[in-house]
Amino acid sequence: MPEGPSVRKFHHLVSPFVGQQVVKTGGSSKKLHPPDLQSLWLQDTQVHGKKLFLRFDPDEELGLHGDGAPPKSLGKGEILQKEKAAVLGQAGVPSGQEASHGTELAIPGGDEGPGACRPAACAERWLQVSFGLFGSVWVNEFSRAKKANKRGDWRDPAPRLVLHFGGGGFLAFYNCQMSWSSSPVVRPTSDILSEKFHRGQALEALGKSQPVCYTLLDQRYFSGLGNIIKNEVLYRARVHPLSLGSFLSPTHLEALVDHVVEFSTNWLQDKLQGKQQHTQIYQKEQCPAGHPVMKDEFGPPGGFQRLTWWCPQCQPQFPPEGPHQP
Ligand SMILES: [Zn+2]
Numbered sequence: 001m002p003e004g005p006s007v008r009k010f011h012h013l014v015s016p017f018v019g020q021q022v023v024k025t026g027g028s029s030k031k032l033h034p035p036d037l038q039s040l041w042l043q044d045t046q047v048h049g050k051k052l053f054l055r056f057d058p059d060e061e062l063g064l065h066g067d068g069a070p071p072k073s074l075g076k077g078e079i080l081q082k083e084k085a086a087v088l089g090q091a092g093v094p095s096g097q098e099a100s101h102g103t104e105l106a107i108p109g110g111d112e113g114p115g116a117c118r119p120a121a122c123a124e125r126w127l128q129v130s131f132g133l134f135g136s137v138w139v140n141e142f143s144r145a146k147k148a149n150k151r152g153d154w155r156d157p158a159p160r161l162v163l164h165f166g167g168g169g170f171l172a173f174y175n176c177q178m179s180w181s182s183s184p185v186v187r188p189t190s191d192i193l194s195e196k197f198h199r200g201q202a203l204e205a206l207g208k209s210q211p212v213c214y215t216l217l218d219q220r221y222f223s224g225l226g227n228i229i230k231n232e233v234l235y236r237a238r239v240h241p242l243s244l245g246s247f248l249s250p251t252h253l254e255a256l257v258d259h260v261v262e263f264s265t266n267w268l269q270d271k272l273q274g275k276q277q278h279t280q281i282y283q284k285e286q287c288p289a290g291h292p293v294m295k296d297e298f299g300p301p302g303g304f305q306r307l308t309w310w311c312p313q314c315q316p317q318f319p320p321e322g323p324h325q326p
Contacts, residue, residue, distance in 0.1 A: 001131060003050065003228060003264075004223070004268075004291050005224075005271055006131075007047055007051065009272060011052055015265060018043065020167050021040070021041050021060070022038060022163050023038075024163075024164035025164070026161050028158045032127075032179075037044050037163060040056040040058055041056065041058070042055070043055045048186045048191055049190070049191050051130055052128075052131075052137075052227070053126050053128055055126050057125060064182040070156055071308075080173070091105045096283065126180065127180060130176060131175065135176045136175065137172070138171070139171060139172075141172075145157065159173060160174060160175070160178065190220060190221055192239075192260055193264055193265065199257055203257055205218065205221035206248075206253050210244060211244060211245075213241035213242065213298050214300050216260070217230055222260065225264070232295070234315065235311065235314065236280065238252075238315055238319065239255075240315040240316060244318065247319050281293060283309065287314055293309050294311070
């Protein structure tokens, strides 16, 4: 699953399309029904942790009220709206934009459950995108097969959603789950890449009497933090993954939070510049000091167990007799 820095990069790729109208749709998503996005306007995009949010409106104007967005010049869509209103007027329908809107919004919603709610017909205008293991966003090109599958086919991956915009470009979303919501679930204080990230809240969570490698992956406190960041920051702060937060000194806890912010910020910068992020411990056999690296699966009881790499020499465990070695 892409971690915070990757999803921030997707957000960076999507942002130039804000203010444009969807003129053609495609994609294999059954749940979303891509044609529903036809002729909607992309009015905003936000990122929170590992989730990307896109706001669509049926009208170019709607998104510009009260959200601080800069005014946009008269777009093609607005001209189309006026043309449509004129046509409706000729057909005997009361003229004016209201009439046109009324027609557009009159989509029967009776039998459709909330999952099938059409964005133009209800208040759910935010498309929430959660990425799978190989989830990605492509701009103006499609992802191509990198190798043949087991049957020897070179079949290109199928995008879940393709959006062609009035400006001539397109976005293709791969390996992701999408759903409509009325507002983005944004809590910047827990987002490790947000300026509003709240260190105090993060430190308090880390200080709990549980292995710090569990807390780091808890999206309530470290939104956007994934397995690569977890392994790297534990190594850099010289903390054993199974150390109990309550046994760590404030200096250790502070160092962990510092490394979370520093590593993920650097990773994002590297991504935006097209550079690879270098890892020191993740999937390594030796740490940078030349010690052999240990690997095991750790996770809360009954929870998701994640592969974890650590150096027993550089990362001593606190307390020395860990919870898994009574
Ligand atoms: Zn080492």
